[in-house]
Amino acid sequence: MNDHYLKKIDRVTAILTQLQSKPLVRAQDLAEKFEVSLRTIYRDVKTLENAGIPIVGEAGSGYSLMDGYKLPPVMFTKEEVLSFITAEKLMQKFSHQSLGNHYQSAMEKLRSVLRNSDKKLIQNIENQIDIFDYHQKPDDSIKNIIPTILESISDKRQLKMNYQNVGGEIHERIIEAVGIFYEFNFWYVMAYCTLRKDFRQFRIDRILQIVKIENSFSQEYGKISDHRTTGNGEKIIVKLLVDKKIMGHLVNSKRYYGLIDEVETEEGCVLTFETEWIDEGFPRWLITFADYAEILQPESLKIKIKKLVDRISQKNEF
Structure with missing residues (x-):
């Protein structure tokens, strides 16, 4: 089977998914989506009709599936449908651009098997959920990068x-x-x-x-x-005594900087790290909460912090 027929099979299947997920689909919209001519869309729709798919409508107006026709008969609870909406919002904000089209296609297939009542639920509630992301996404020149890596x-x-x-x-x-x-x-x-x-x-x-x-x-x-903890240089053991009241702010970052042990005492929390970033990364992270922390070891870290503070003071003299 050559590439032409494989592409046609994929396109015809995708058109069926579109028909299942929307009440009315215009031929012009399908032609733009799949980057083909209107004549090709008309032939694809005819292929579906010849295969026994009950399509209502005609060229120039729009197509829909005969009411009651469903493929396949998958049922979801209302809670599951609401979770799909929330997950879709999260993916729209945090997914990599190279995954966007693939995820959108997957969601269209999912919507296509929902009951009409569930489709109405999505329509009514999806605008009431939003994810605010304050970090600008970089523009990716490679559109298929993550799928290439996974393949x-x-x-x-x-x-x-x-x-x-x-x-x-x-x-x-x-x-x-x-x-x-x-x-x-x-x-x-x-x-x-x-x-x-x-x-x-x-x-x-x-x-x-x-x-x-x-x-x-x-x-x-x-x-x-x-492999994430595998370093390229010498590992240094660092011990900090940290005020308990700021521990909640270090939940994620402390693991990233090599936390290997944590002990709560009356004076505070003793955190032990194993890090190779003793020259730059670790001191710059520590300085963000240094007024709530005491360096127990090594002495060299105290010297690095002092030098860093001195440089900051020189840059910002009053």
Whole structure:
């Protein structure tokens, strides 16, 4: 079967989904959605009719399925339908652009199997749910980047990419992807870098070009969490005595900066970290709540914090 017929099957199936999810579908809208001519849409609709799908309407007005015709007979509770709406709002705000079209297509298929009463419920309630996101999403020049990464994991094929680091330098890397994750408002790919011979995480919005290559790999890398704590430098043990009243503000970030132990005492919470970011990352994070924390060890961290505070004071002299 050639690509032409495969594309036609996919398009005809998608048209059926559109007919199931909406009360009336115009041929012009279908032609724009699938980027084909009106004549092609008319032929696709005729194909559905010849297959026994009861379509009401005609070219020029719009099409709909005969009332009562449902495929397949899936039933959802009202609570499940409401959860779909909430999940859709979250995905609209936080999903990567390369997943947007695929998710929208999946939601259309889901809506297509709902009862009319559930469709009315969605119509009435979806404008009453919103997610306010104060972080601007970067513009992604690559529209299929995350699916490409996930396909490479499934196929066990290496990826070649052009990656721009924080300093603006562009390097070519060949990686073996482990998985993707979302953190601090950005998507990342965790991968084994064949150049560095070690695991690295790459921000997806800094990938300028990415393709699957023929090279395969057989190594089983496990889960993302197995590699996120793997560092590239020497690990330093840090102990802090932190005021209990601000612990609630450190719930997520303390794990990110290498928390390995937490003990509550009368004086406060003793937090123990194992970090390789002792020179820059950890001191700059610590200074955001340094007035509520005492450095127990190492002494070198106290010196770094003092130097950082001195630089801030010099930059902001009154």
